[in-house]
Structures are given as C-alpha cells and as structure tokens.
C-alpha cells in the first residue's frame with residue numbers, strides 16, 4: 001500500500017511538500033508517560049529485543065502528534081550484539097570489557113555479524129505493520145567513529161582519551177577497527193532496508209571529539225564509505241553530524257541526501273556553508289521546548305523561513321529531545337511548523 005503522508009520523503013528528494021515536514025530526534029522515549037509505562041514493565045534491553053514492544057513505542061509519538069515520520073525504536077549500540085560484546089544500559093550504556101588492542105579486535109566474530117541482528121529486522125517489520133502506511137519509517141545506526149568510541153571507551157566519554165590515543169598512536173589499528181565496524185554497519189543497514197525502512201539516518205553524535213583536520217584524516221573516510229555504500233540501497237540517507245560549527249565543511253563532503261544540522265549554528269549560515277543545493281534537517285535547540293508557546297512558535301517560524309534557502313528542509317531538533325520536556329510543547333511545535 002502507498003504511504004499516506006509522503007511529505008518527509010518528498011523533502012528528502014528535494015521536492016517542496018505542502019508543509020515543512022517534522023520529526024523529532026528521540027521522539028519515542030522517556031518524556032512520554034506511555035513510554036515510561038512500558039519501561040516500568042521491562043528493561044531497556046528487553047524492550048529493544050521485543051519487536052512487538054518496539055513497534056508499540058515507535059507508534060506512540062505518531063499516535064499523539066501529527067509527526068511526518070517515525071523512527072525505529074532501538075539503539076545505536078545494539079550492533080555490539082552482532083560481535084558478541086555485551087552492553088548494559090543503566091540507562092547510560094556500559095561495555096564491561098572495552099576493545100583496545102589488535103588481539104581483542106581480531107578475536108571478535110566479525111563474519112556475517114549482521115545476521116545476528118534479526119530481532120531488529122523483525123522490529124522493523126512490526127513497526128511497518130503497526131504504522132499501517134500512515135508515515136514513513138526511518139531506520140538508523142551510529143556512524144563508525146561514534147559506534148567505535150563506545151567499544152573503545154567502554155561507555156560514554158567526555159575526552160575520548162582511549163579513542164584518540166589509538167587514532168594518534170596506532171592509526172593502522174584505529175583504521176582497521178573502523179573498517180570492520182563500517183562493514184558491519186553497511187550490512188546492518190542493508191538488513192533494515194530489506195525489512196522495510198523507508199529512509200536511513202546515521203548518527204555521528206561525537207564527531208566533535210576530533211579536531212576538524214584529524215576528523216578528516218582518521219574518521220571521514222570511513223563515514224564516506226558507509227554513506228556511499230548504503231546509498232545504493234535506494235532509500236534516502238540522512239547524516240546527523242553533531243559538532244556542525246566546526247565540522248560543517250566535512251559534512252558537506254558527504255554524498256548524503258540530507259545533512260542534519262545541530263543547534264550550535266544558525267540554519268541560514270549552515271546552509272551557506274553546505275550549499276543552497278543541499279537538503280538540510282534541523283535545528284531547534286531541544287531546550288527551546290522549555291520556552292513559552294509564543295517563543296517556540298517564533299523560533300519555529302524563523303527556522304522554517306531559513307530552511308527555504310536550501311533545496312529542501314526537514315524540521316527537527318538540533319539534538320535529542322530532553323526527557324524532561326512537556327509533551328504538550330511538542331504538540332505545539334508540530335502545529336507551529338505545519339502552519340508556518
């Protein structure tokens with residue numbers, strides 16, 4: 001059956017739908033009471049492994065708000081299941097035995113690893129069924145470096161000490177790790193597309209860990225390979241490279257259909273850097289949802305206006321929504337963007 005709301009996919013192709021489409025990074029999650037209700041019954045890991053519950057929480061923000069796209073409920077770190085590396089969420093992720101040496105990398109079972117993520121592909125099928133063609137479904141993964149950083153650091157990090165030490169002192173080992181992870185991610189996104197996702201987003205949440213010149217040398221080639229490979233799957237590819245103020249020119253070198261812009265830069269200035277022929281997504285500060293409805297409307301209008309400078313624009317926050325957000329303000333934002 002054909003999708004009923006195609007505004008998001010039209011914007012990804014550079015067409016101008018009747019209104020600016022909007023979805024929200026982390027739109028399924030802890031700010032929604034109905035999500036917290038599900039989470040009270042199961043752990044985060046159990047939730048990610050249950051296709052039925054993934055479909056239920058993916059649908060929650062679609063049922064509540066007039067959003068123009070759904071995003072698969074999962075996490076960028078479930079890929080570690082594929083290589084037998086356990087990760088716990090408390091709720092921040094913890095990898096008990098970080099991978100930092102060539103021996104440790106080579107001991108991991110990389111061959112046909114993405115076959116072990118069948119529960120995610122089943123979740124995609126369950127989400128598609130639950131959405132019943134109301135809106136498109138976005139699949140996703142972490143970018144090679146963001147993904148690798150959790151494996152190397154053993155969790156989130158502020159300074160990325162181990163990741164950058166390996167990149168600077170053992171560049172061949174760092175490249176070998178990112179190469180293997182990239183191959184796994186290419187297969188993993190292929191599995192998501194085969195299961196039915198309508199678009200893909202790659203999250204480079206920690207790009208700004210590296211200085212721009214080091215990012216170009218040590219990180220960008222792997223992200224570029226991932227983007228080029230997954231573009232062949234035939235669905236639009238969005239890259240959200242957080243740290244735009246410093247890495248926007250690097251982002252512009254990617255062959256992605258859509259470039260995600262974080263909230264650290266004015267959208268019109270970002271468009272001037274990446275080029276007016278590009279399609280952009282973003283970029284309201286998530287904390288702006290703590291402002292009054294009038295202020296939210298004004299900020300939304302300004303971003304929609306700036307978005308008209310680009311070939312296409314999908315409205316989003318400039319990073320994930322805060323868990324303390326009032327859902328009523330999300331309803332207000334969607335309204336404001338659609339009527340701008």
Ligand code: 1CP
Nearest residue numbers: 025026027028029044073074075076091092156203205320
């Ligand atoms: O207790 C809970 O319910 C767990 C909180 C939670 C949630 C709701 C985590 C743990 N992950 C998620 C879901 C999630 N994560 C989605 C779902 C779809 C949606 O957007 O609605 C997505 C796309 C992600 C992606 C993700 N996970 C990123 C990239 C996006 C970003 O925010 O930069 C990253 C960095 C992660 C790692 C992760 N997983 C969970 C947490 C708390 C974190 C961040 C840890 C850190 O700060 O290092």
